[in-house]
Amino acid sequence: MFVKINDFAKEWEEELKLTEKVMGALTDDSLSREVIPGRRTLGDIAWHLVLSPHYMTGCGLVFDGPAGGKEVPASAAVIAEEYGRISRALLEAVKTQWSDDSLLETVDMMGESWANGVTLRFTLMHQAHHRGQMTVLMRQAGLRIPEVYGQTYDSWIEAGMEPLK
Numbered sequence: 001m002f003v004k005i006n007d008f009a010k011e012w013e014e015e016l017k018l019t020e021k022v023m024g025a026l027t028d029d030s031l032s033r034e035v036i037p038g039r040r041t042l043g044d045i046a047w048h049l050v051l052s053p054h055y056m057t058g059c060g061l062v063f064d065g066p067a068g069g070k071e072v073p074a075s076a077a078v079i080a081e082e083y084g085r086i087s088r089a090l091l092e093a094v095k096t097q098w099s100d101d102s103l104l105e106t107v108d109m110m111g112e113s114w115a116n117g118v119t120l121r122f123t124l125m126h127q128a129h130h131r132g133q134m135t136v137l138m139r140q141a142g143l144r145i146p147e148v149y150g151q152t153y154d155s156w157i158e159a160g161m162e163p164l165k
């Protein structure tokens, strides 16, 4: 869990930039790529990452949700733009509305009592989880994957190196 606002802020700033790189590589056509037929699409997962920071309002933070509500936009650019806005709105709300003590306060989350610092950690990990799902679907959709935590197949090739298997 996070016990210092500053620690969360530093990690979230880095992570939101990685997520923005992934969101920025989406195309409108790729949004309909499904995990398996009839299940979540790449657009659904991307929009889930736009919606989910707003769940932190359940812990008492106040900031606007994404424009358009739960409906997944048809435009990859709109999804990327809304992600950038809401991820920074969450950061700003945490920095201006909470103190380090707020991170120790508990709130009922999914039937359990969670400290706000735990919920922030969950939010960060949850984003990384779905971002990983996105990069697989993006590769399957023929898109170039940006580097997230290391080099990609394409960047190995461009560096004149043998891609790792």
Ligand code: NI
Pocket (backbone or CB within 6 Å): 048, 126, 130
């Ligand atoms: Ni989720």
